[in-house]
Amino acid sequence: MKCGNRNQIRRTGTGGMLCQKGCDTVAGQKVITDYMGLTGWIRRNACRNVLLVCGGSVRHMEAFGRHLKTAEEAGIKIISFGDFQSNPRYESVVKGVELFRRESCDSIIAVGGGSAMDVAKCIKAYAGMDGSGENGDYLKQRIVPNDIPFLAVPTTAGTGSEATRYAVIYYKGQKQSVTGESLIPGTVLLDPDALKTLPLYQRKATMMDALCHAVESFWSVNSTEESKEYSREAIQGILAHMDGYLQNTGEGNAGMMMAAHTAGKAINVTQTTAGHAMCYKITSLFGCAHGHAAILCDRILYPWMVENTDKCIDPRGREYLAGTLDGIGQAMGCRNAREGAGKLQEIFWSLGLKVPEASGEQFRELAESVNPVRLRNHPIVLDDAAISELYHEILG
Numbered sequence: 134m135k136c137g138n139r140n141q142i143r144r145t146g147t148g149g150m151l152c153q154k155g156c157d158t159v160a161g162q163k164v165i166t167d168y169m170g171l172t173g174w175i176r177r178n179a180c181r182n183v184l185l186v187c188g189g190s191v192r193h194m195e196a197f198g199r200h201l202k203t204a205e206e207a208g209i210k211i212i213s214f215g216d217f218q219s220n221p222r223y224e225s226v227v228k229g230v231e232l233f234r235r236e237s238c239d240s241i242i243a244v245g246g247g248s249a250m251d252v253a254k255c256i257k258a259y260a261g262m263d264g265s266g267e268n269g270d271y272l273k274q275r276i277v278p279n280d281i282p283f284l285a286v287p288t289t290a291g292t293g294s295e296a297t298r299y300a301v302i303y304y305k306g307q308k309q310s311v312t313g314e315s316l317i318p319g320t321v322l323l324d325p326d327a328l329k330t331l332p333l334y335q336r337k338a339t340m341m342d343a344l345c346h347a348v349e350s351f352w353s354v355n356s357t358e359e360s361k362e363y364s365r366e367a368i369q370g371i372l373a374h375m376d377g378y379l380q381n382t383g384e385g386n387a388g389m390m391m392a393a394h395t396a397g398k399a400i401n402v403t404q405t406t407a408g409h410a411m412c413y414k415i416t417s418l419f420g421c422a423h424g425h426a427a428i429l430c431d432r433i434l435y436p437w438m439v440e441n442t443d444k445c446i447d448p449r450g451r452e453y454l455a456g457t458l459d460g461i462g463q464a465m466g467c468r469n470a471r472e473g474a475g476k477l478q479e480i481f482w483s484l485g486l487k488v489p490e491a492s493g494e495q496f497r498e499l500a501e502s503v504n505p506v507r508l509r510n511h512p513i514v515l516d517d518a519a520i521s522e523l524y525h526e527i528l529g
């Protein structure tokens with residue numbers, strides 16, 4: 134097996150995979166769906182001192198707690214770290230790294246939503262680096278790959294963070310993107326029971342986040358045959374399990390968790406596009422959950438794109454893009470892109486999600502908020518006029 138730089142990949146003593154030349158590339162992620170797998174993971178990696186990075190949701194996970202207790206009875210030391218908030222700060226990560234070192238931890242388990250995953254990913258990355266992390270030190274260094282065993286247990290079906298090489302933390306109020314192949318957890322445990330206590334609004338919003346990941350990845354200029362296959366699979370999985378998931382059935386929860394994870398694999402390849410670039414300010418201005426804000430944008434972007442393929446900037450060309458937009462519709466069980474765009478609107482309205490009303494000043498703020506770097510992944514050029522027009526439709 135070769136890494137992205139065509140170097141040979143070797144299997145490490147702990148079951149992870151690293152490029153022999155030490156470039157920041159890891160391949161392979163194992164997905165397990167039962168807790169015997171957790172016990173096996175601890176044994177296989179010869180874990181003695183495990184750092185457990187967890188949010189509050191861990192309290193509701195009975196099976197997880199039981200298996201962890203069994204591990205403790207067998208002499209494994211579990212060191213919990215939950216000293217972080219949503220939108221986690223760099224300083225919280227540094228505290229986690231200090232705890233990891235002080236307790237001579239040899240492995241990491243992350244349990245929670247996006248914030249717990251982001252914190253755990255950064256602790257894993259920084260634990261193998263030099264220094265104390267003071268004054269943002271780790272942020273200035275290149276990430277050195279390490280093979281610390283890392284298992285992720287997501288407790289929402291939405292972010293897909295457990296499948297990606299990206300983490301977001303905040304330093305002095307500024308958003309910092311931390312990226313590296315070695316941030317990807319080597320093993321993921323999908324436990325649908327973790328979704329049982331999710332409130333309905335969070336359930337809807339996280340599902341829409343996953344759907345937007347799959348759709349945006351599909352049309353991204355960075356898409357590959359592999360990522361499109363992940364997107365297709367995720368869209369089909371989300372639609373197939375939507376009703377059961379909204380009714381909180383075991384099968385619905387399991388299907389949605391797998392679909393959201395697959396959508397995460399798609400954005401790990403491509404990153405997100407204009408829908409996500411435009412949605413962050415909607416969340417901060419109107420308090421909508423992230424996935425709610427993302428579907429507000431994508432349900433308008435999709436039909437707009439169908440009408441504007443002449444402004445295509447994907448090097449594969451306009452016809453390729455038109456075929457891709459049809460492909461999204463087909464993944465949703467429709468004949469073409471136009472029907473697919475209608476279906477996306479239909480899904481949005483069926484969930485009863487609100488459309489906030491924006492004032493003139495807020496429209497200006499929204500238009501100024503869009504990150505141009507993220508727009509580069511979008512296959513159609515979006516100038517200031519188009520962004521302004523789109524925001525008026527999104528919040529109209």
Ligand SMILES: [Fe+2]
Binds near residue numbers: 292346409423
């Ligand atoms: Fe998202």
